[in-house]
Amino acid sequence: MRTFTSHKHNQRFKYLTEKKLIQAAKRNSKEFARIYELYHNDLFRFVHKRVSDVDLTADLVSQTFIKAMINLSSYKHTGAPLKSWIYRIAINEVNMHFRSTKKMTVTKLSSEMLACLSDEIEELPSNESKMRQLVEGLNQLDEASTLLIEMRYFEQMRHRQIGEILGISEDAAKMKVIRAFKRLKSIILRTDEKI
Amino acid sequence: MRRFEVDNEQEPLTDEQISKYKDYGKVVSSYERTLINIHKKPLYKNPLAFLALLVFLLILFLVLKSSEHAENSLDQNDRIERNDMPEDR
Structure with missing residues (x-):
């Protein structure tokens, strides 16, 4: 009971400090440095997992923070963490990059990351070919x-977190993840039948 | 365009590696440059510039019109003079 109350208290404290941080940054753009300091490293890792290139990641992260600074005045704190809003901007930047570039961007995945996903598909024999x-x-x-699969299985995000990033409810996020997984499974099983 | 590949040799990024790319000053200067471009009013939205452009175009129009008129009157005078001249036989 005490743990639950203290967790709730921590959440409330975090919410209040974040709200103050946003208000300060809205009043004075110099205050945005604190937001940058707070989320830069996590955001860098988040983007790097998608583009697997540090220089490109650095560019996309800078672009994300510039967009966040420009649009901060129109941001309304609804209770969802600011981090989710920044991640949403980052996702848009990454997707824009994928669409605009003619060069193929390679996303590198480790077997460990794929293992979480492969465990869910029991129909396939667990061997090297399953990964392929x-x-x-x-x-x-x-x-x-793909984005939903990445967030849920490769980054181990909770449905609530996914919902906050996409601006939808937790249940809607859960449904979307299930549908995305079914889509992936059907593609894999279809190609497996052909083989 | 993107493609997934399996790569087990990729090491996770450390905080030191990431901090090399941390440059808040660069973000701020880019933000200020972008902000200037956003707030820069196009010529037609600036009343003074728009008025100046309008006056310039009006003067240009009048100059062109008057030169055209002068050319026409010269042509007409030429024609009248040619008609008045006695024919050589």
Whole structure:
């Protein structure tokens, strides 16, 4: 009981400090440095997992913070963490990069990351070829579904977190993740039948 | 365009590696440059510049019109003079 109360207290404290931070940054753009300091490293890792190139990641992260600074005046604190809002901007920047560039961007995945996803697909025998089929399936999957799979299985995000980033409810995020996973599974099983 | 690949040799980024790319000054200067471009009013939205442009175009129009008129009257005079001249036989 005490743990629950203290967790709630921590959440409330975090919410209040974040609200103050946003208000201060809205009044004075110099205060944005604190937001930058707070979220830079996490955001860098988040973007790097998608583009697997440090220089490109640095550019996209800078662009994300510039957009956040420009749009901060119109940001309304609804209770969802500011981090989710910044991540949403980052996702848009990354997607814009994927669409605009003619060069193929390679996203590198480790076997560890893929293991979380492969455990969910019991129909396939667990061996080296399963990993290859998973990667092949991901390459054929649409952009929106890929993003959901990445957030849920590769970054181990909770449905609530995914919902906050996408600006939807927790239940809606859960449904979207399930649908994306089903889509991926059907692609993999279809290619497995062909083989 | 992107493609997934399996790569088990990739090490996770450390805080030191990331901090090399941390440059708040660069972000602020880019933000200020972008802000200037956003707030820069286009010529047609600035009343003074718009008025100056209008006056310039009006003067240009009048100059062109008057030169055209002068050319026409010269042509007409030429024609009248040619008509008045006795024909050589």
